[in-house]
Amino acid sequence: MRTTVALAAAAALLALTACGPSGGGAKQRGDLGGALTVFAAASLTETFTAIGEDFEEAHPGVEVAFSFAGSSSLAAQIDQGAPADVFAAAAPANMADAVDAGNAADPEAFARGRLVIAVPEGNPEAITGLADLTDPGLKVALCAEAVPCGAAALTALDAAGAALTPVTYEPDVKAALAKVTLGEVDAALVYRTDIAAAEGVEGVEFPESEAAVNEYSIAVLTDAPNPAAAEAFVSYVRSEAALDVLADAGFQAP
Amino acid sequence: MTVDPIARVRRPRGVPLALLVPALLGLAFMTLPMVGLLLRAPWRTMPRRLAEPEVLDALWLSAVTATAATGLCLLLGLPLAWLLARVEFRGRGLVRALVTVPLVLPPVVGGVALLLVFGRNGIVGSLLAETLGVTLPFSTAGVVLAMAFVSMPFLVIAVEGALRGADARYEEAAATLGAGRWTVFTHVTLPLVAPGIAAGAVLCWARALGEFGATITFAGNFPGRTQTMPLAVYLALETDLEAAIVLSVILLAVSVTVLACLRERWTAAP
Numbered sequence: 001m002r003t004t005v006a007l008a009a010a011a012a013l014l015a016l017t018a019c020g021p022s023g024g025g026a027k028q029r030g031d032l033g034g035a036l037t038v039f040a041a042a043s044l045t046e047t048f049t050a051i052g053e054d055f056e057e058a059h060p061g062v063e064v065a066f067s068f069a070g071s072s073s074l075a076a077q078i079d080q081g082a083p084a085d086v087f088a089a090a091a092p093a094n095m096a097d098a099v100d101a102g103n104a105a106d107p108e109a110f111a112r113g114r115l116v117i118a119v120p121e122g123n124p125e126a127i128t129g130l131a132d133l134t135d136p137g138l139k140v141a142l143c144a145e146a147v148p149c150g151a152a153a154l155t156a157l158d159a160a161g162a163a164l165t166p167v168t169y170e171p172d173v174k175a176a177l178a179k180v181t182l183g184e185v186d187a188a189l190v191y192r193t194d195i196a197a198a199e200g201v202e203g204v205e206f207p208e209s210e211a212a213v214n215e216y217s218i219a220v221l222t223d224a225p226n227p228a229a230a231e232a233f234v235s236y237v238r239s240e241a242a243l244d245v246l247a248d249a250g251f252q253a254p
Numbered sequence: 255m256t257v258d259p260i261a262r263v264r265r266p267r268g269v270p271l272a273l274l275v276p277a278l279l280g281l282a283f284m285t286l287p288m289v290g291l292l293l294r295a296p297w298r299t300m301p302r303r304l305a306e307p308e309v310l311d312a313l314w315l316s317a318v319t320a321t322a323a324t325g326l327c328l329l330l331g332l333p334l335a336w337l338l339a340r341v342e343f344r345g346r347g348l349v350r351a352l353v354t355v356p357l358v359l360p361p362v363v364g365g366v367a368l369l370l371v372f373g374r375n376g377i378v379g380s381l382l383a384e385t386l387g388v389t390l391p392f393s394t395a396g397v398v399l400a401m402a403f404v405s406m407p408f409l410v411i412a413v414e415g416a417l418r419g420a421d422a423r424y425e426e427a428a429a430t431l432g433a434g435r436w437t438v439f440t441h442v443t444l445p446l447v448a449p450g451i452a453a454g455a456v457l458c459w460a461r462a463l464g465e466f467g468a469t470i471t472f473a474g475n476f477p478g479r480t481q482t483m484p485l486a487v488y489l490a491l492e493t494d495l496e497a498a499i500v501l502s503v504i505l506l507a508v509s510v511t512v513l514a515c516l517r518e519r520w521t522a523a524p
Contacts (some may be wrong), residue, residue: 072492079495139392144475146492167392168474171489179474183375184391 033061036229037083039074040066041090041148041216042172043113043190046197047249048088051242055233062229070147070172071095078103078221085230088218088237090173090191091148095217107219109254110238111246113191114213115152116203118180125186129206130160133187141179141188142166149173152212153189159211177201193250215254288506295503296496303500311478312486313504319394319482320462323401324409327458330402331409332451336439338410339417350414357407364403365471372399372472396473397480401462409458416450417443453516460512464505 040048045068052064067074067084071094078084079101087104089095090113098104119127125138133140142164143150150169157164167185170176176188180201191214195203218237220230236242243253296303303309337343338350356364372379372390382388390396420443428442429435444451466484473480475489483505490498 070492076492076495141474144489144492146489166476168476168480169489170475171470175470182369182373184369184373 032059032229032232034063034226034229036062036064036085036226036233038064038066038086038088038233039078039082039084040068040086040088041071041074041094042068042174043090043149043194044068044088044216045174047193047246047251050245051237054241054245055236058236059229059232062232064233068174070144072097072146072148073171075103081223083223083225084221085224085226086218086233087221088216089148090216091151091214092217093151094148095219098219098221102222104219104221107217108234108238109215109217110243111216111251112213112254113193113216113251114205115149115156115189115209116192116195116205118177118188118190118195118198118201118203119186120180120183121200121202123202123204127187127204129204130157130162130164130208134162134164138187139185140164140166141168141170141176141185143173143176143189144169144171147172148214149176149190152214155212156189156206156208160206160208191250196250213252216251291499291502291506295499299496300500300503303497304504308477308486309497309501309504312481312483312501315394315397315478315481316463316483319397319401320459320465322398323405323462324455324459326398326402327406327409327462328451328455331406331454331458332413335410335413335417336443339414340443353410354407356404357411361400361404361465361467361469362471363467365400365468368400368403368468368472372396391472392474392476392480394473394479397469397482400468400472401465404465404468405458405461408461409454412454412457413447413451416447416454419450420446456512456516460509463508 038048038052045066048066048068052066056062056064067077067082069077071089071091074084074087075089075094075097078087078098087095087098088110089098089107095104095107099107117127117130117133119125125132127133127138132138142153145151145154149172168179170179170188173190173194177190177194177198179185180188180190181198190203192203192205195201218234220227220234224230247253334353338346338353369391370376372382374380374383374389374391379390382390388395390399424446425438425442428438433441463482464484465482466488469480469482470485470488475481475485481489483501487498487501487505490501
């Protein structure tokens, strides 16, 4: 009995190791293949998942895996040697970090995002602009300053001259939005696109968001394990088809 | 065949290599990351960084909340451990299993669950808000609650173990001499298992100190109010790696100190 288990385990191990090379083995000339790891800003979760599926369809040999998180966190992970091929950041500052550290080169802008005020469906607190958020009776969630949505929120609040003390600085935009969805805060500053992707919330536009438009950029990483597929993915993101997906989700063209 | 006396000295009592090698690998695996942290630590700027108000705020908040959480765990966990160890009732196995759930539950899940119950719209939370005007999320009390939720099992399990190991005859003797159950508990049981309670409380405190997932989910992140040390490490990692390392070294130092306090108990274990 014991031997059978051991044999089965050994067979499973063999099968696993056999999978490794065959996954990358499809790399023939002109033919893309293998695994492609994309680190993308949390606000790109829905659009990039869809774009990734389209890309896989166009290149059947490639398997795209995403890691969505706050742009600053992703930049830090890349700097620590995370094995990623592509980095898509929500703000130029985070991309600049990666470029300055020698981890990426020649980033290209592919979309712009604007902030809105996320409120529960029906806008129960009747919020119409940033000034309403300074009401001390309201609970507001912002992103941490290190993440693009947090930096943009500060810029917008500065532009509006609104002194706002949030109850929490969330580590990424989806976490901030989740606090609204759960009803734990009355409002949060998130991207317009995050609203489109969520249920039970709606967005209130405000003029000062013009001052804090985020430019999304994408780049192939210097140490990309699969540079050919990475190049192809970056050009695909800037293709007409992908830009349509982004526009449908509420992003603006770069 | 004669046994080489030197080989006997090198491998006392003939520890088989098949066990010794993985054991040493395991030891290296567990200690190397800590060594790496210490090697990378910016020792020269350490005193200055330690004096930064954000660091002191996070450290102070962590110490206060972890202590409060341990207090809450003692208040609720001691009686629970006693119940599990001393009272026969139907479903005791189930209760014990429920108590240990937070041990295996990912803390983030614990945080979400806490939000659903103690959040503004939660079953208990909405009641608290209506009757007392108290809201727990995003407050220091929320941090304590999140910490207590994840660290309570450590206390209950440690104390229950101590109670089961304690000689029940002292309690029986006290009872035959006319002491009620409460008197027996306070005058015989508690002193008898005091070392076990202390060890459980220290473990509970250490777990609370390291709490991250449930805290950031339930209590959010606000400097000085809910930003404990682990949250500060996580956010510093994104902007200032050195600051993150400094904070990590502090947490490591605290953890090692806690272990040193427990050393006697652990090395004395049979």
